[in-house]
Amino acid sequence: MPNGLPIPVIIDCDTGVDDALALLFAVRHPGIDLRAVTCVAGNTDVDGVVHNTLTVLEQAGAPGIPVARGAERPLIEAPRSARHVHGHDGMGDLGLPAPRRLPADLDAVALLRREILASPRPVTLVPTAPLTNIALLLRTHPEVTRNIERIVFMGGAVGAGNATPVAEFNVWHDPEAAAILLTAGVPITMYGLDVFRRVVVPAAEVRGLRASTEPGARLAGDLLAHRPATPGSAPDDPTEDAGGLGDAGALCAVVDPEGLTTHRLPVEVSLGPGPARGQTVVDRRPRTGESELHEGTREQCLVDVGLDVDVQRYVRLYLETVATVAHSRPTAADGGSGAQR
Template sequence: MSHQILLDVDTGRDDALALMFAVRHPDIHVQAITCVAGNTSVEDAAANTLSILDLVDAPEIPVALGARHPLIESPRDASWIHGTHGLGNVELPVSGRRVEPFHAVELMRRCLLDSECQVTLVALAPMTNVALLLRLYPDVVDRIKQIIFMGGSATVGNATPVAEFNFWHDPEAAHIVLNSGVPLTMYGWDVLWSMRVGALGIAQLCESDDLVLQVAGRLLAFEAVDPSNGTPVIYDCIGDAGTLCALVAPELFGIENRPVQLVLTPGPARGQTIVDRRSMAGEDSAHHLAEPVPMIDVVSSVRNDEVLTLFIECLANRSW
């Protein structure tokens, strides 16, 4: 099955892995890539994206710069875990490719309107660009087949104890997307963090003769420093790339259709996704206090070993 996709990224280390997978998978056709501030600045995200496209010998794919800051909040990057420019300590040659001379939201609009079929929007970053698209050009909604996104969590967060980074970075944008009426699939932090490669797997990648696998290994091996206590942290999961794995191989994932809402109020819960897993009505419904909540396909489990095999074989161009 061929997937026509539009990628929205904030290319840090895990977005880079996702870009490698998307370009190298035979069932994915990347029509365009848009960049947004998140893991790093939008300028660094775009530069990283172009360099990764060179690395995997990608065809010409239009890339555009998008929002430089969230709808309301000030930008708060994740450079401590992704490195100063987003790719840890990996230095790639500056690309000769160039970004489009217009805004990412305009590229999204053109891509959707020009496509001969509906397009899947794969959102791997804060939802600012996507929310702006839905607000500025509501006429394109029918051209979106689905939005599958890395964001939120049904359990623990990473930006805060309860909020995942992408949703915490721009909760208002995420709220707009969740309530857009577009079919949605959520690949959350709780599932993402289970997809660990481990020290042995990283070593095997780094020792590979394939440059793409070597770079993947180095991206996974980057040692960050926990800003709260100064201890080393290795973020060794394939991260956003798992979202694309769920797109092409949904049989390897457990998916539940659940009501999902987002906390927008100030305080420690801001940016939290509340996934309702109850099997019966609660007191909120019994007392007519429950408000309508969007129903979303939520990735709830994963066959880790099989997904990691899919990811590595795709990057190595094996099995096709």
């Protein structure tokens, strides 16, 4: 937090179990001023994402944050949900109450532009979803980059993928949008599967959250329990109830970047048809290869790629944050996002 001030943050998400975990963290950490949340199709359809996002914010005690509906499909591909992971409703089918309010009366791109340009300090943009909304924003309103401090996105992989052997879901869902993101011209951190999979909350801590009488903490426990760290574990396995933080780790990296080890590396997205489509090709070679020697060097984007993470540090940070009742949020009068506008 520069000068002790909270970091202005906007989340673009496809809520989603682990997006919900990220939202719970963002509204409760005193180092984050969550100015808005925008929604895109991904884990479930975009209307379901809006519904889930509004519900999570109400459960977390932060119902006034502006929420907007965004793209209902990728730039080129048909939408492909992940309900087999996140449940039919995208939120683990927990039977949560319907939200009591509606989203903002403007679309996601318009809300992103408004909140980025209106922020008194440069914004950190945290996409935890397919990058369609962000690509549309950058192509429609490139002037926003002058007030973006950094983009920390959950997506991509240096090693194995999850949507395909080499492609991570968010990038695979809309590869063209991810390629546009990499041309944003602002600092970018890639919080990919290589670190995403490692940050796991132990079973005892998950059970403690589920036993809480505070709605937000209890919801965090229920969400973590829905995503076991080791899918297919036996019923008597003591790690069965452990749960991965997933997208929430990207928010931990915003407030505690020293917990994430990054290397600045060239990254590009594979856009051609075939088994490599959607792969984030990360160049970790120590020297130029034969391809560049014979064909010339391609222009590549330099990205701070997450390669290692202090697991215990981020687990502790998350638990200490979500177990705390939401801090008193700043109002528009004192520079914060305030209530729905």
